[in-house]
């Protein structure tokens with residue numbers, strides 16, 4: 574039982590280098606965050622050794638008395654956080670939560686209606702190479718070509734045209750609130766189940782800073798590692814227990830075998846943290862940061878250079894930079910920001926004239942920096958650094974400005990490098 578640095582120095586080096594990267598760059602990938610040390614502790618714990626197929630009190634293995642406590646805590650905390658009557662905390666990831674949801678509420682061959690992938694939807698909402706597009710008849714609604722927002726009249730028309738069994742509301746790259754009540758009304762009109770995938774905005778919902786889908790949807794799925802800032806994993810909640818049996822059996826044994834008990838324990842801790850005032854403050858800083866960034870990227874100098882923001886602003890933790898009219902494309906923008914020590918991802922914008930490997934957009938998120946401690950002053954500074962980088966300013970002084978920020982907000986000071 575030697576330490577990692579002795580057993581496998583090559584992997585130990587990867588861990589060291591990755592910690593250094595996370596410390597030295599400004600992490601602005603909208604789906605990423607930094608888990609607290611308490612979550613790292615559970616994930617690197619002896620709970621990883623335990624098989625616990627089944628559910629608390631009904632396991633197919635002995636010795637589950639302690640992991641049952643962890644799973645029950647995670648379930649109860651998820652329910653209380655989201656005002657739900659049902660929670661399943663076993664999904665290994667957002668995608669496996671979504672696979673379980675679909676298999677619980679639809680039959681292969683059924684029609685599912687979700688937001689078009691190229692307009693900000695997710696792979697699991699009907700992409701043709703994904704299980705959702707292979708097993709189901711996937712149809713989609715897009716955003717309005719003028720406003721770039723989801724138009725509920727279009728969703729309704731599509732629903733009336735295709736008569737889906739499932740309507741999906743949720744996104745991976747969309748900067749506005751969705752109208753869950755309107756989705757509910759349309760689902761009722763066509764006799765569809767409404768499934769909301771709140772993977773991206775769940776932390777904002779938990780903090781009460783985003784409308785909750787739970788009262789409106791038949792079922793809500795999520796990840797834990799985006800705005801919530803917990804371990805990489807998924808979960809499912811529902812306002813009532815009508816689908817409890819179907820959902821549970823479609824997670825296990827439907828999609829998964831043994832649950833990851835170390836991750837489930839870490840989820841319990843993440844949900845506990847998400848109920849605190851400190852968490853709410855962090856989500857509020859996340860939103861302010863995104864609003865400040867949208868404001869900076871729509872200022873006169875960026876606009877003149879053809880740089881803009883889709884929908885003109887944001888309601889959430891991310892901004893979609895619109896580079897359709899700028900000389901700099903998504904790939905070049907991602908690269909120049911990387912040189913300036915800022916990590917973002919390029920992203921196709923709806924109706925993108927450039928190819929998918931190039932793109933005309935950037936998806937820029939603020940959750941990880943809010944977790945790092947950033948507030949208005951720092952987000953104003955970061956926003957200007959991004960704007961200057963996109964405008965072609967000399968990168969060396971921008972790197973220095975980033976380094977001034979990263980050194981003022983040390984990441985994981987308790988971890989050795």
Ligand code: PLP
Pocket residue numbers: 604665666667668669671695697743744745770771772773796805806807
């Ligand atoms: N659902 C949405 C809306 C997402 O954005 C994502 C992640 O990108 C997922 C599901 C899938 O999560 P995971 O990567 O954990 O499978």
